[in-house]
Amino acid sequence: MTTKTGMTRRGILLGTGAVLAATGLAGRATELWAAEPLKVAGIYTVPVEQQWVSRIHKAAEAAKAEGRVDYTFTENVANTDYPRVMREYAEQGYKLIVGEIFGVEQEAREVAADYPDVAFLLGSSFLQDDALPNLSVFDNYIQDASYLSGIIAGSMAKGNIGMVGGFPIPEVNRLMNAFMAGAKEVNPDISFQVSFIGSWFDPPKAKETAFAMIENGADLLYAERFGVSDAAMEKGILAIGNVIDTQADYPDTVVASAIWHFEPTFEKAVAEVMAGTFTAANYGVYSFMKEGGCSLAPLGTFEGKVPASALELVAAKEAAIKDGSFVVTVDDSEPKSS
Template identity: 80%
Template sequence: MTGFATTRRGLLMAGGAALALGAWPRGLHAQEALKVAGIYTVPVEQQWVSRIHKAAEAARAAGQVDYVFTENVANTDYPRVMREYAESGVKLIVGEIFGVEQEAREVAADYPDVAFLMGSSFPPDEAVPNLAVFDNYIQDAAYLSGLIAGAMSKGNIGMVGGFPIPEVNRLMNAFIAGVREVNPATTFQVSFIGSWFDPPKAKETAFAMIENGADLLYAERFGVSDAAKERGVLAIGNVIDTQGDYPDTVVASALWHFEPTFDRAVAEVLAGTFKAADYGVYSFLKEGGCSLAPLGSFEGKVPAEAMALVAQREAAIRDGSFTVAIDDSEPKSS
């Protein structure tokens, strides 16, 4: 997921009522399951990709799709794999094209009868009407987790990310905003490891932050929570819920739910209405695309004032009276 611009051109998806989850057009249950393929550049266990895979597997289990996937696909091989699936009769291909934006769009243009739903930092292009884009716009949940972190830290927080790109920056900035609302004097240590999946490097980076006084870590990458556990400091998770694996370490997590995005795309393909659009809005909290994970073993350990603020802000986000800023700029250490 490297080699592309680090600025976002805005959310282009216009309004309009989303199809209710599971609200498939009449008669489609009697049809053959939609053939769907996933193409991923990392293992399906990786946080970000795991959410896509989980949503597709749920739809497969419900009999809505016939889902296959390929993981660990190098960017140089990505267009070839896209073509192979398109030639095989697959009707919807999902994946992430951050490192192969131009090549992927060229492939999609060659297969106008196949729908492509791709993670991308660029907007949809009407010249390629069968390619829609998405991203993990879970800034709402990241902000809420920041409110909790601000109440649990003494004022020195370490943040370890993969790359300083919009997909990461917006979550870190929303988290920082939440922390500062509770504790404005907090100091942040921010570092990017230059990889999407290098737990040892993330762990070593986190160790250095702890040595520099961090008492809470923002675990954007795998490996950070391991460092926190070993050194007895707290952590905030990202995209997936790891509280069960780190019951004494991970206080809260901002979860990404890809089901609203995936289900919408499948419904559009089945209805024959799939088009170039930005599906990013389906990751918003009010669309069911993100949430704050249950506190688990930290239930009752977070100050009541902080949890009251979390509940207040969550309700305001849902009713539209409060908006979490989407800030794609690179966060810096303070």
């Protein structure tokens, strides 16, 4: 991105940093930038209670409660309206805009190019573009926790697991594939039914899809979407959650969940914007377990009900993931029924 003077924005930032360091004012500059809460806007295509988006919203709200950011948001934004809402927030002086652009990739990047002084942190299926230094991407790379939840599922299922997802895109596929790998770790003969409902938020459709899987022999369900756990509860079988912990709502149904913690991603972006060093990067790495970006939810009501051998394996694999001696494969290919 080049200014009218021919200098790149990144060059300006780096040059300013050098001057500050040379004059000993770097620390003071950070204090000044931190004096006012950072203006942050969230743009979401679904309600903020939807699993995935709720984690972004939760992290931003926590920072707002601490007085570090001035956060507002717009939910249920249609893809056709997304670029317009991006422009409106940019024009209003927001310095960091977060959201998800899976259905509006090209248009969103064009908007970002028009506002080089605004930082954009956007969920995307694609990587960052170094030619667009003010746009960073992220995704919920929580395959580590998904793998561990699969181990628990494999130890609790009788032989067939039903898996209901939104769309067969990388951010869904990698979690399903990791889950399936974990289940096979303890039960190599286990089989899967896999289906996608073509929506990010359609609990009735997800529930009906899950019912069909149960009719077809599924004895445990993987609830990538809302509605699946409702079907499991009504039919008296177990379920594994995804992204958020819903056990409080399904105490006799949801055994475990792979939890996404967006805080490391959000805090990194806020810090970079405040320091004037935000640039194009892949923030997906901050969702990894070793970065604190994901975890396995507490067993809660299922404490003492999961086989000890499975829990021992979970503990060993978790330790290995954190120390780097074991790496869960990131497999973005579409999972298939078996």
